[in-house]
């Protein structure tokens with residue numbers, strides 16, 4: 001397998017399975033791992049280092065050459081559980097596909113929400129007020145971001161070497177411009193900008209070669225996450241045309257959230273007088289202690305060893321907590337994956353699961369930051385999720401589970417982590433004998449930009465690179481390799 005950085009696993013490299021605490025049992029592979037990009041299946045390492053590079057294609061031919069040049073360095077998901085080196089992924093926006101000169105018939109075959117882009121779907125996504133695209137940081141939402149190249153690594157050294165190699169591919173290249181570079185990674189203790197460990201709960205995917213981790217539940221049909229395979233309904237989802245372009249690809253949603261750390265810390269201090277109570281309140285908002293320990297397994301006291309143990313920290317259901325006295329029904333984690341919670345509005349949880357590959361950037365979480373200026377410090381999350389129907393899932397989650405409370409009989413209450421809170425908004429903590437209703441919950445993460453991308457298979461990247469120019473339009477193509 002080609003690698004962007006020609007670094008070997010080395011003695012320090014830690015295979016993913018070791019990090020999870022031993023070998024995961026192997027299961028039969030029924031998807032084409034060699035053709036799927038590694039990022040689709042490979043977990044973000046811990047600690048992690050990397051960079052997202054957003055590029056603009058000025059010239060279609062140059063853009064295709066760039067894709068062609070980079071493709072040999074994009075890692076496949078073969079042996080995805082044994083990540084050792086830095087790995088690279090490529091994703092292309094809808095305007096990017098146009099800029100690369102894809103045939104009209106292909107462009108038309110993409111879903112409407114992808115073609116118009118995330119900003120144009122603000123209404124469906126409930127991206128109003130501070131989250132409205134008119135308030136986004138440029139170039140997000142302008143259509144100018146065409147290609148996203150991301151490098152993930154578990155050491156700083158490998159990351160820097162991978163960046164160097166990527167830089168060499170780009171050097172002296174005209175017709176493709178870098179619009180934005182965002183380094184991300186390792187906060188002390190791998191915490192996100194509000195001080196939580198995250199990216200724990202991930203779906204298990206059928207046919208990917210390793211067994212589920214305890215608590216992941218039965219594997220979900222591959223077609224929910226990778227195009228070309230049957231989904232939970234028993235049939236594959238519609239794919240972009242031609243087959244070589246669609247198959248083994250997936251869609252990516254990226255949402256750049258600025259963390260309002262000052263507001264968050266003030267909220268904790270106003271509603272919880274002691275350090276211990278503040279930590280419990282922070283845990284109630286998400287459903288896990290900031291260490292990652294789930295409240296279902298550690299209801300009254302944090303248990304950092306549990307939080308760090310990938311074999312135990314997700315191994316729970318909500319069966320013994322139907323009223324949310326341990327994990328509030330409205331907490332972020334329970335909204336985003338209600339598991340076996342009995343919901344007021346029925347929904348099939350398995351068809352709304354997403355793969356998360358979010359990355360944290362900027363200054364680390366500061367528990368003493370309480371001023372309004374602290375909200376403006378560049379610090380946040382590129383929330384990144386993958387699914388074969390990412391656009392529809394995102395719209396469902398934003399409308400029904402994030403910005404609405406009806407599915408859990410919570411009225412107007414919104415997700416305490418990423419919901420857009422209005423004046424006087426509340427958060428309910430069920431407890432016995434009387435529930436606690438907190439008034440004045442604020443918006444803790446503000447949306448500063450977002451884009452949808454298509455993450456093509458390796459064959460599709462080669463196909464794009466080999467499209468031939470014909471009277472200024474790449475509507476003739478070489479046979480798929």
Ligand code: HEM
Nearest residue numbers: 192196197198199200201257333336337381383397418445
């Ligand atoms: C600033 C943005 C966000 C932050 C800081 C954040 C943080 C967290 C944290 C701390 C957890 C608990 C640990 C874990 O299971 O990984 C979590 C879980 C989760 N979040 Fe988020 N989140 C953000 C945005 C979102 C958004 C926008 C969505 C969906 C549209 C989402 C979906 C999920 C899901 C599916 C889980 C796992 C639930 C489970 O499987 O039990 N998150 N998030």
